[in-house]
Amino acid sequence: MTTQLNADKVEETFDKLAARVAERFPDSNLLTVCRELTKVAHTTAKRAKATARPYYALWAMSACVVIVVFVTAATIASLLDWHSLEGRPNVYNFMQGIDAFVNLLILIAGGVWFFLTLENRLKRRDVQRALFELRSYAHVIDMHQLTKDPTVILSPGPATSSSPKRQMTRFELTRYLEYCAEMLSLIAKLAALYAGATTDSEVLASVNEVEQLTNNLGRKIWQKIMILGQLDERGA
Numbered sequence: 001m002t003t004q005l006n007a008d009k010v011e012e013t014f015d016k017l018a019a020r021v022a023e024r025f026p027d028s029n030l031l032t033v034c035r036e037l038t039k040v041a042h043t044t045a046k047r048a049k050a051t052a053r054p055y056y057a058l059w060a061m062s063a064c065v066v067i068v069v070f071v072t073a074a075t076i077a078s079l080l081d082w083h084s085l086e087g088r089p090n091v092y093n094f095m096q097g098i099d100a101f102v103n104l105l106i107l108i109a110g111g112v113w114f115f116l117t118l119e120n121r122l123k124r125r126d127v128q129r130a131l132f133e134l135r136s137y138a139h140v141i142d143m144h145q146l147t148k149d150p151t152v153i154l155s156p157g158p159a160t161s162s163s164p165k166r167q168m169t170r171f172e173l174t175r176y177l178e179y180c181a182e183m184l185s186l187i188a189k190l191a192a193l194y195a196g197a198t199t200d201s202e203v204l205a206s207v208n209e210v211e212q213l214t215n216n217l218g219r220k221i222w223q224k225i226m227i228l229g230q231l232d233e234r235g236a
Helices: 007-024 028-050 056-079 082-086 086-116 118-144 150-154 172-194 201-235
Strands: none
Touching: 007 028, 007 172, 028 118, 028 172, 056 086, 118 172, 118 201, 150 201, 172 201
């Protein structure tokens, strides 16, 4: 379907990006991160498909609990002396039985609700852990591009002993920054795979946070690329 994100295409894009980074920067740490993200992409595709599938074992367990609840409630109701309503002396005992019955129903309803929502809570926990991993990778990529200053590359000045090594050409720096931006964009797509597999509001909110994070980090990278192009035009 054209309206849904294809996990296979996302994996294929990651594989191609890793190959491009390997060809351009074979000894860079960015390649290591990209290869790790490629493995995460394959794992994410499997997790998203598993999240979309229902947990039939939990469904069966919930159904059994609901059946037991109704059978228990019916059994307790049958043990009550409903005829005691006709005689005032036994009304007090009957009301005590009703009170115990209502309290039992409340406890049983809580247990039923626990089992009925267990599937969503388990899926939410797994997805939240995966999204935390994606957020961590986004910050790692941001650290890799942090010292890639286009103004220093185009207008080199005297370096200090603590200055980072800058051996890239303008073209190489542009490609490096573009690879970082693409990786951030693909991380957002991995998060979106989880959004397409569930309707949980908390999961959707976390996915939106990941997308906002990658967009903000990617915006800083594209500003560097634009500055690089403008300075290059002025130099020409």
